[in-house]
């Protein structure tokens with residue numbers, strides 16, 4: 001499973017990229033607004049830090065303007081994945097950008113029917129939002145299960161399932177069990193994935209016992 005980081009905070013991206021665990025980055029207009037920086041500058045900087053796909057979202061809603069925006073964003077760096085919303089104009093734009101050879105991430109997916117349309121439109125990634133479905137009392141992970149099952153029936157669908165709106169490690173674990181290709185994680189969730197109280201307790205005990213030996217691996 002590939003891990004993308006869901007943030008536009010360049011300091012966080014640099015720190016997490018150094019772990020070697022980061023395969024890409026996703027941004028959206030809300031994350032860009034939170035960064036307080038100029039969109040194009042942030043995307044350029046992220047693309048230089050992370051060689052994998054970096055999603056940058058269009059903000060127009062009509063096909064012609066979305067396509068112009070998408071083509072402009074695609075020119076920032078070869079690893080830009082243009083993000084378009086799952087609307088009729090968005091999918092028309094997806095088809096055109098895919099025809100240019102640009103990676104397209106179709107975002108705001110909330111149903112299997114929408115995911116089928118995105119795959120047929122040539123999307124590189126489909127982004128189902130699990131957390132936002134859970135928030136409204138629906139089974140977010142059930143959507144991932146349905147999409148993975150449907151895509152697996154059609155080897156000609158090249159679209160990767162990118163689990164988005166992830167809120168906690170269980171979303172990641174369950175999506176991995178289902179075979180989702182990618183999860184985009186808020187930095188806090190990636191950090192949570194390292195943690196287990198028995199790891200902390202076990203390490204403390206090992207270090208205490210080691211200290212009693214008076215030895216040092218690097219010392220004489």
Ligand code: E4P
Pocket residue numbers: 006026027028107127129131132164165166184
């Ligand atoms: C990523 O591509 C999505 O925009 C993001 O995961 C949405 O997450 P949120 O529901 O926490 O805003």
